[in-house]
Amino acid sequence: MHDHSVHVQCGDCPIRHRAVCARCETDELARLEQVKYYRSFQAGQTIIWSGDRMEFVGSVVSGIATLTQTMEDGRRQMVGLLLPSDFVGRPGRSTAAFDVTATTDLVMCCFRKKPFEELMSTTPHIAQRLLEMTLDELDAAREWMLLLGRKTAREKIASLISIIARRDAALHLRRASGKLSVDLPLTREEMADYLGLTLETVSRQISALKKDGVISLEGNRHVSIPDLDRLLEEAGDDSDGGMLV
Amino acid sequence: MHDHSVHVQCGDCPIRHRAVCARCETDELARLEQVKYYRSFQAGQTIIWSGDRMEFVGSVVSGIATLTQTMEDGRRQMVGLLLPSDFVGRPGRSTAAFDVTATTDLVMCCFRKKPFEELMSTTPHIAQRLLEMTLDELDAAREWMLLLGRKTAREKIASLISIIARRDAALHLRRASGKLSVDLPLTREEMADYLGLTLETVSRQISALKKDGVISLEGNRHVSIPDLDRLLEEAGDDSDGGMLV
DNA sequence: CCCGTCTCTTGATCTGGGTCAAGGATGACC
DNA sequence: GGTCATCCTTGACCCAGATCAAGAGACGGG
Numbered sequence: 001m002h003d004h005s006v007h008v009q010c011g012d013c014p015i016r017h018r019a020v021c022a023r024c025e026t027d028e029l030a031r032l033e034q035v036k037y038y039r040s041f042q043a044g045q046t047i048i049w050s051g052d053r054m055e056f057v058g059s060v061v062s063g064i065a066t067l068t069q070t071m072e073d074g075r076r077q078m079v080g081l082l083l084p085s086d087f088v089g090r091p092g093r094s095t096a097a098f099d100v101t102a103t104t105d106l107v108m109c110c111f112r113k114k115p116f117e118e119l120m121s122t123t124p125h126i127a128q129r130l131l132e133m134t135l136d137e138l139d140a141a142r143e144w145m146l147l148l149g150r151k152t153a154r155e156k157i158a159s160l161i162s163i164i165a166r167r168d169a170a171l172h173l174r175r176a177s178g179k180l181s182v183d184l185p186l187t188r189e190e191m192a193d194y195l196g197l198t199l200e201t202v203s204r205q206i207s208a209l210k211k212d213g214v215i216s217l218e219g220n221r222h223v224s225i226p227d228l229d230r231l232l233e234e235a236g237d238d239s240d241g242g243m244l245v
Numbered sequence: 246m247h248d249h250s251v252h253v254q255c256g257d258c259p260i261r262h263r264a265v266c267a268r269c270e271t272d273e274l275a276r277l278e279q280v281k282y283y284r285s286f287q288a289g290q291t292i293i294w295s296g297d298r299m300e301f302v303g304s305v306v307s308g309i310a311t312l313t314q315t316m317e318d319g320r321r322q323m324v325g326l327l328l329p330s331d332f333v334g335r336p337g338r339s340t341a342a343f344d345v346t347a348t349t350d351l352v353m354c355c356f357r358k359k360p361f362e363e364l365m366s367t368t369p370h371i372a373q374r375l376l377e378m379t380l381d382e383l384d385a386a387r388e389w390m391l392l393l394g395r396k397t398a399r400e401k402i403a404s405l406i407s408i409i410a411r412r413d414a415a416l417h418l419r420r421a422s423g424k425l426s427v428d429l430p431l432t433r434e435e436m437a438d439y440l441g442l443t444l445e446t447v448s449r450q451i452s453a454l455k456k457d458g459v460i461s462l463e464g465n466r467h468v469s470i471p472d473l474d475r476l477l478e479e480a481g482d483d484s485d486g487g488m489l490v
Numbered sequence: 491c492c493c494g495t496c497t498c499t500t501g502a503t504c505t506g507g508g509t510c511a512a513g514g515a516t517g518a519c520c
Numbered sequence: 521g522g523t524c525a526t527c528c529t530t531g532a533c534c535c536a537g538a539t540c541a542a543g544a545g546a547c548g549g550g
Contacts, residue, residue: 071391071395079387079390090380092380097384098387131336135337138382138386142314142325145386146322146324148393152506153506188528189527196394197507198507198508199527200507200510200528200529201506201507203529203530206528207529219516220516220528236317238317432496434497443539448499449537451498452499452500464546
């Protein structure tokens with residue numbers, strides 16, 4: 001017999017806590033537990049190729065993965081950035097529509113798709129939670145579309161930094177810890193793929209923001225933000241209120 | 246007592262057929278029927294402003310609506326194009342994230358949000374169908390991101406025409422009717438907002454595609470496509486197979 | 491039929507970001 | 521500490537698409 005409270009805590013598997021377990025019942029958990037497994041990937045390794053048959057869904061436990069789309073001539077656009085606790089996979093679809101790649105070493109908590117779908121069809125909470133998560137992703141994708149279609153290179157960079165800062169803050173529940181700083185988990189090239197720019201332009205605009213005192217760098221990947229409002233203004237977002245800190 | 250078969254047909258209300266009724270039961274339909282109502286909008290009228298409280302969900306019965314986002318300085322990006330049978334609204338959210346505007350005269354079939362959500366929580370099929378629709382939208386948004394971030398103006402125009410042709414074909418179940426032709430339901434400016442371009446560039450690229458024989462125009466809004474494969478090639482999509490015709 | 495309003499086209503010019511090219515840092519490994 | 525590979529920066533130049541501007545259709549209303 002499973003101990004309910006242990007399962008609600010979910011150990012090192014965020015999906016069960018965040019996506020599935022909120023108001024779970026013991027036997028559902030037991031069934032989930034039976035089909036759950038972990039997979040590790042090395043930095044740079046492709047997890048799923050676009051068009052592949054997908055036989056699992058899951059969530060990121062640690063590390064970072066990206067969702068990208070590539071044209072025949074090599075032009076590449078990132079269409080999703082997966083941080084720990086983010087969900088991957090589409091119940092009801094048999095093939096992947098995009099490449100999923102680990103950009104750092106990565107651990108995922110996976111569920112075989114069939115049993116997961118069966119569970120979903122018998123447990124309304126799961127479908128509802130997934131719907132909520134998918135709607136969040138859709139909103140994020142639409143903000144991203146504004147960025148890609150209408151923002152300048154400088155605004156794109158400022159937006160990316162504030163997006164990462166926000167997700168970071170949400171993830172670590174870090175509160176008003178004085179100075180705000182973020183580690184960029186992406187190379188310049190990955191940022192370029194995220195933003196629809198070239199890596200040279202990314203580099204130039206980061207240098208420009210640094211020169212203008214909007215951000216400062218310690219090493220290539222660590223950014224401090226002396227004035228968050230200033231950064232948000234540079235990002236061209238309409239007032240974002242107290243999302244951060 | 247409701248006649249089940251009538252409700253499965255759904256009369257003039259596509260949501261009930263497409264989103265809700267697939268495997269419905271009589272009493273669910275009766276409950277839905279009680280909270281269902283129609284609203285008409287004139288061309289150009291704003292249906293919902295971003296940030297507004299949203300007290301209904303629904304689907305487009307006839308006409309066309311757009312989802313747009315606008316920056317303070319007026320730069321504008323379309324982030325959704327709603328054709329008949331498309332769903333609007335986010336169960337679980339209280340405020341709208343984007344402006345919804347009728348670009349033609351429009352009829353929507355609406356459901357008050359509260360009862361719809363209650364129905365959703367008691368009827369697994371509804372949440373599952375909505376999840377499926379939302380995943381479709383997310384896929385479309387991600388294709389759109391590739392277009393916005395990486396395609397040239399010419400590719401963007403060719404993509405837009407093929408997207409509209411595809412949706413049109415799906416909608417009207419039109420089969421190999423000889424020559425392929427589409428009505429563009431958008432002004433040049435709306436196309437520009439869709440594609441992240443200016444209206445002048447849209448006009449120029451349409452002229453160029455016409456000059457090169459990829460499309461031909463009858464009037465400003467009606468496009469014929471002599472060679473679909475040629476158009477898809479211009480759009481830069483990797484092989485789309487027999488999605489059309 | 492004329493008038494005003496929208497929508498669309500086309501031309502001339504400008505510029506943000508792409509492209510090409512050359513190094514400079516950084517860090518892992520021997 | 522040296523070597524190699526990866527990542528990043530900066531400069532010079534160019535071009536696709538934006539901007540500014542003028543005018544041509546299309547169309548509904550009086």
